[in-house]
Amino acid sequence: MTTTSPLRSEDRGNASVTRLSPFQPLTDEQQRLVDSIVRFCERHSHDGHAALVMEGDAGTGKSLVLNTAFQRIQSEARDRDSTRSLHGMRNILLVNHPEMIKLYRNIAATIPTLRKKDYERPTSFINAMHKSEQRVDIVFIDEAHLLLTRTDPYNHFRQSNQLEEILKLARIVVLVFDPRQTLKFKGYWDDAHLRTLLAGIPTETISLTEQFRVEANPDVMTWIRALCDGHLLPLPAKQHFDFRIYDDAARMYDDICQRNDACGQSRILATYDFPYTLNGEDHFVQTGSFHLRWDRNQPTHPLPWAERPESIDEVGSVYTVQGFDLNYAGVILGPSMSYDKVTDRVVFHPDRYEDRAAFSGGGRITDTPRAQCQVMANALFVILTRARQGLYIKAVDPALNERLMLLWKERG
CATH class of the missing domain: 3.40.50 (Rossmann fold)
Structure with a gap:
């Protein structure tokens, strides 16, 4: 019986890119949540603060819903002829996962309304915003349960909590949160911790329940x-x-x-x-x-x-x-x-x-x-x-x- 093998045949297609493409067919539940996210951002487009939390088990398609909503919002923001409330907004999607950043940027390269620079790591975004003393309109956060909850000089994060900093740097935050996927003490989350940070901010929660994977x-x-x-x-x-x-x-x-x-x-x-x-x-x-x-x-x-x-x-x-x-x-x-x-x-x-x-x-x-x-x-x-x-x-x-x-x- 073998315990190693030569290089196998090429994988059939790029399954993950297809899965997270904003043009991937959605279930009825997923489409309703995409619409909910877009309406939430429109409703709070002139507010100082608002947060929307998307929950769901592993495999329910949270990232697909998030990226589809993000693409719709970026398309509206970059439409020169639009007169809708999202026109001209400056938005970004963050994910604290190096492999996922590659995936998102590969997808962006195939879609005219998206740019590779639309996707960034949280620490890079936080440091750049503090340096420029700027603020963006909408921040989407995938895998928010991977955000740091303590200082981490090794990764160039010197504040105490990444979500707390992001909330200061954006008017609207849309985040995916699943505390069952927390993997490190320096990013140790639970629902109570999240709610404490969001206290005082107009917040809505939506959930995905249908198993997609x-x-x-x-x-x-x-x-x-x-x-x-x-x-x-x-x-x-x-x-x-x-x-x-x-x-x-x-x-x-x-x-x-x-x-x-x-x-x-x-x-x-x-x-x-x-x-x-x-x-x-x-x-x-x-x-x-x-x-x-x-x-x-x-x-x-x-x-x-x-x-x-x-x-x-x-x-x-x-x-x-x-x-x-x-x-x-x-x-x-x-x-x-x-x-x-x-x-x-x-x-x-x-x-x-x-x-x-x-x-x-x-x-x-x-x-x-x-x-x-x-x-x-x-x-x-x-x-x-x-x-x-x-x-x-x-x-x-x-x-x-x-x-x-x-x-x-x-x-x-």
Whole structure:
């Protein structure tokens, strides 16, 4: 059985760009929310402050709705013949995720009413606005749960909270917020924290509920949520969504390679439980006979990691797949997750979690162990909800592996 492979065939098309294009067909629910966002911005176009919060589970199409509304507003702002309230406004979309910035800018290059400069990282925007002493009209924020909540000199952010600064620098803020995708203490959010910052600002909240990514019966998402909360339910029933448990990571990788050859956009992912240092060298995920390098950090590469054909020969982390779709995902649950036979629960072990930077800067967090486990569970939820057509899972911990294989046999 192989544990590495030569470069596979080219992925079929650019799935993520198509998915986030403002001209992608929308569901009725998504179209209603796009219209709501545009009307909100029109209604508050002459106000000093207003905020709109869009909530929704992973895979409900929040980024598509946001970018579609942004394109409509930019089209109106740049229409020289328009007499509507949004004409001439200066607007920008922010996202604190380097892979997502590449995706948004690649989309903008194909649409006349958008510019690559319309999309920026929060810190770059904040610093530029403070330097120029300027203010914009509307700021859209994708993945607002990734905004920093403390000073971070390493990333050139010297204020105390990125959202607080953005609220000072824009009249209208439209943000996507999902606290279940918070991955670091320096950006540790909950709903109460958000509401405190928005207190005194006219605020509306809209929600997406229809699952847009995971093409499965509801029992699949129910099982995933339970696992992230430490519970093991009976496995989802057999259905068109291809859900599998593996005893061998190398065999799982071979099957993912076959799915990639057949339909593209299929990758191996892992929890952040294997050593990984940004020092320019390759680092590897190894369990049993499986041995494959972690995703390579290539900030200047024009394509996001999930879009690169060669990434079939790498293991993706939560930081390279958050916000992206795959067709099939093979997920390795590393040593930081174990199984307690007495309580029949999955246990998270922060001391085994290799992403130590995720736990730095938690001075204001009162219950550190609980927050550490929550960050780990959030990261797990992100990587388990990337796949549209199939999810394969392999656990490294012997007890957890045994329990999952028993559930697999019981499903038959």
